[in-house]
Amino acid sequence: MPVPPKEKFDVPRIEEVFSIPAIRVNAMAHSKPFVAKPEHQEALGFPGKLVDGWQDAALDKMEELLGKYRSIRVFLDSCVKCGACTDKCHYYLGTADPKNMPVARQDLMRSVYRRYFTVAGKYFPKLVGAVDLTEDVIEDWYRYYHQCSECRRCSVYCPYGIDTAEITMAGREILSSIGIGQKYANEIIGKVHKIGNNLGLPEPALLDTLGGLEEEVEEDTGASVKFPLDKRGAEVLLVTPSADFFAEPHVDGLIGYAKVFHQAGVSWTLSSYASEAANFGIFIGSYENMRRVAERVREAAIELGVKRIVVGECGHAWRVAYSFWNTLIGPFDFLDPSHPVPQHICEFTHELLNRGALRVNPDKNDDKVVTFHDSCNVSRGSRMGSVPGGQFSIPRNIIKAACNHFVDMAPDTTHEHTFCCGGGGGLLTDDLVELRVKGALPRVQALKQVIDDYGVTHMAAICAICKSQFSKVLPFYDMGMDMVVSVHQLLGDALELDGAE
Amino acid sequence: MILSAVFSILFYLAFAVFSVGLVKRLLLYWRTPAPLVIPTTPAPLTNIGVAGRLFREVVFFESLFKGSKWTWLFGWLFHFGLLLVLLRHLRYFTEPVWGWVVALQWVGIYAGMVMLVGLIGLLVRRFLVDRLRYISSPSDHLMLLLLIALAGSGLLMKYVWHTDVMALKTFSLGLITFNWAPLPNDPLLLVHLLLVIILLIIFPFSKLLHAPGVFFSPTRNMADNPREHRHVSAWAHAPTTADEKS
Numbered sequence: 001m002p003v004p005p006k007e008k009f010d011v012p013r014i015e016e017v018f019s020i021p022a023i024r025v026n027a028m029a030h031s032k033p034f035v036a037k038p039e040h041q042e043a044l045g046f047p048g049k050l051v052d053g054w055q056d057a058a059l060d061k062m063e064e065l066l067g068k069y070r071s072i073r074v075f076l077d078s079c080v081k082c083g084a085c086t087d088k089c090h091y092y093l094g095t096a097d098p099k100n101m102p103v104a105r106q107d108l109m110r111s112v113y114r115r116y117f118t119v120a121g122k123y124f125p126k127l128v129g130a131v132d133l134t135e136d137v138i139e140d141w142y143r144y145y146h147q148c149s150e151c152r153r154c155s156v157y158c159p160y161g162i163d164t165a166e167i168t169m170a171g172r173e174i175l176s177s178i179g180i181g182q183k184y185a186n187e188i189i190g191k192v193h194k195i196g197n198n199l200g201l202p203e204p205a206l207l208d209t210l211g212g213l214e215e216e217v218e219e220d221t222g223a224s225v226k227f228p229l230d231k232r233g234a235e236v237l238l239v240t241p242s243a244d245f246f247a248e249p250h251v252d253g254l255i256g257y258a259k260v261f262h263q264a265g266v267s268w269t270l271s272s273y274a275s276e277a278a279n280f281g282i283f284i285g286s287y288e289n290m291r292r293v294a295e296r297v298r299e300a301a302i303e304l305g306v307k308r309i310v311v312g313e314c315g316h317a318w319r320v321a322y323s324f325w326n327t328l329i330g331p332f333d334f335l336d337p338s339h340p341v342p343q344h345i346c347e348f349t350h351e352l353l354n355r356g357a358l359r360v361n362p363d364k365n366d367d368k369v370v371t372f373h374d375s376c377n378v379s380r381g382s383r384m385g386s387v388p389g390g391q392f393s394i395p396r397n398i399i400k401a402a403c404n405h406f407v408d409m410a411p412d413t414t415h416e417h418t419f420c421c422g423g424g425g426g427l428l429t430d431d432l433v434e435l436r437v438k439g440a441l442p443r444v445q446a447l448k449q450v451i452d453d454y455g456v457t458h459m460a461a462i463c464a465i466c467k468s469q470f471s472k473v474l475p476f477y478d479m480g481m482d483m484v485v486s487v488h489q490l491l492g493d494a495l496e497l498d499g500a501e
Numbered sequence: 502m503i504l505s506a507v508f509s510i511l512f513y514l515a516f517a518v519f520s521v522g523l524v525k526r527l528l529l530y531w532r533t534p535a536p537l538v539i540p541t542t543p544a545p546l547t548n549i550g551v552a553g554r555l556f557r558e559v560v561f562f563e564s565l566f567k568g569s570k571w572t573w574l575f576g577w578l579f580h581f582g583l584l585l586v587l588l589r590h591l592r593y594f595t596e597p598v599w600g601w602v603v604a605l606q607w608v609g610i611y612a613g614m615v616m617l618v619g620l621i622g623l624l625v626r627r628f629l630v631d632r633l634r635y636i637s638s639p640s641d642h643l644m645l646l647l648l649i650a651l652a653g654s655g656l657l658m659k660y661v662w663h664t665d666v667m668a669l670k671t672f673s674l675g676l677i678t679f680n681w682a683p684l685p686n687d688p689l690l691l692v693h694l695l696l697v698i699i700l701l702i703i704f705p706f707s708k709l710l711h712a713p714g715v716f717f718s719p720t721r722n723m724a725d726n727p728r729e730h731r732h733v734s735a736w737a738h739a740p741t742t743a744d745e746k747s
């Protein structure tokens with residue numbers, strides 16, 4: 001039995017029947033992440049500390065964003081407070097803090113918007129719930145815009161499609177722009193700008209790690225599976241989250257991709273310059289930082305002369321790549337137009353499976369009963385394949401090809417209804433561990449059900465953040481951290497390799 | 502006579518505020534770029550598919566149905582009751598009255614009751630559910646009360662304190678054709694009309710903007726085709742070699 005780490009908060013109990021908690025005002029008012037240091041801020045083009053005249057600066061920034069994003073203006077105007085979203089956020093369900101209800105989270109900004117940018121709020125603030133932008137309000141913004149993982153679950157149920165993620169991103173962008181960014185996200189973005197990946201791994205370290213993986217796979221299987229770095233003229237540039245290079249269970253996913261490339265006989269390479277698929281620019285709502293991070297991929301692809309770009313298992317990275325890359329760093333007229341740009345590693349593998357190009361023996365995974373956690377950004381912010389919903393069927397088809405025993409969790413917790421792991425959106429940091437544990441509750445609840453009913457032993461995921469988050473929080477619920485696996489680990493383990501002994 | 506003049510002026514004023522305010526708002530939405538492709542997926546791949554999604558959203562409240570069955574039920578009853586009631590009221594603005602409007606008259610009455618049931622359901626929910634109580638402002642309650650008073654006064658005129666509907670029609674047609682006519686001065690009618698005037702005036706400045714807003718919502722009105730079509734807007738796109746040349 002894993003021993004849960006000692007923390008100063010009560011881990012929620014998993015109930016037999018899931019119920020919506022009654023509100024507990026300020027239940028999470030103490031939760032806020034570390035503030036970015038001046039050097040983290042300045043590397044991203046933000047002021048190092050709270051600026052003089054921050055109120056005006058914040059309102060100016062808000063006005064700028066209202067002019068740049070139709071989403072923000074329409075979303076702030078349209079909400080009728082119908083309440084359909086109030087019981088949809090995993091952070092509300094896990095903490096019962098009413099400010100974690102999506103509409104209340106939006107209202108933190110909407111009330112300020114109304115006060116300064118609408119007729120009703122200027123003249124009748126009390127009537128429409130408009131408030132002045134005070135220090136207390138900004139503190140609430142900092143707290144509660146860092147209790148949203150931008151997972152978009154609320155947007156599924158809103159009759160106007162209001163997406164709280166857009167509001168959270170705007171809130172964080174305003175906060176960063178007046179000098180109070182979040183340390184975790186901003187420090188990481190700085191590392192990508194400087195070194196090329198979230199972990200700050202320079203090229204020699206990367207080369208060393210990849211060499212180690214080649215030896216490891218050869219020892220395990222006898223096959224000489226390569227992990228090429230900066231190989232000019234390769235067909236495929238693989239861009240994957242840097243956690244795949246050595247975090248567990250991520251690295252087993254990377255081994256899986258390499259085995260797939262090996263079996264398919266497709267030449268591929270990683271890039272030391274663009275050694276990161278993750279793009280935390282989306283989390284902090286900064287178009288410019290998101291573009292700068294993505295730009296490295298474009299430059300690396302041109303430099304290496306590849307024909308295709310394939311993206312590894314990472315949720316928000318896939319949203320940025322699939323939905324935004326063409327805008328941010330397109331057009332991709334330098335790549336082979338006969339493949340989608342970019343392509344998800346699951347799309348790549350699925351195509352090979354469909355063609356019969358991979359020999360898979362699912363009996364090798366017979367020790368496992370597997371379920372699948374749909375990652376929020378993949379589910380509600382992107383697609384795979386050529387039909388809507390391919391993002392649900394393609395990874396499941398890969399798992400089913402690799403495993404004989406697969407079961408889905410409850411339908412209101414999967415597909416477009418999936419719950420965030422609790423650590424997405426730039427919240428995967430130890431200073432938010434209470435939030436992360438509580439936010440995982442709805443997913444853990446659904447997982448517990450399939451463990452009890454079907455004897456599920458493993459939960460597969462296609463997101464680096466989900467994998468790290470579950471590894472950390474499952475022990476709090478008396479579940480093993482090794483339950484979490486990469487989809488490509490399952491496939492890699494079941495693959496019959498050429499040259500294997 | 503003075504009363505009729507005051508109401509006539511108020512109606513013109515309300516209509517002006519409503520239409521100018523609404524057009525200005527719609528232009529603002531229209532002109533504000535949607536820089537990134539952000540439909541809530543799974544989403545339609547084509548614009549025709551998007552039209553279908555918006556149709557289902559507006560006619561069936563598809564997303565709300567997924568979100569909350571009670572709110573969906575009361576909300577749908579209210580809105581479609583309101584639609585039929587509005588169509589029924591066309592008889593005050595057309596001469597001769599169109600055939601289908603005549604045919605709708607009896608339905609419209611029941612629709613008024615259904616609308617009232619929906620509104621009361623929504624109001625009760627706002628008080629009963631702790632989460633809704635928390636997010637409600639005075640304006641949220643007042644909006645429902647205004648609509649309840651509007652529907653209630655209309656039904657009371659039908660069943661209890663009648664008004665001279667022929668004189669009312671002469672008045673309303675007069676407003677349109679600029680042949681001003683006197684308004685019957687029944688208190689209930691005046692209340693009913695005053696509520697209409699208030700509703701028209703607050704429309705462009707309130708959450709009633711949800712009606713046009715849904716059509717401009719990027720999570721609902723964008724097609725899921727970012728790989729096939731490069732989405733660019735006034736400010737958001739990378740400076741590429743192609744742009745530098747042009």
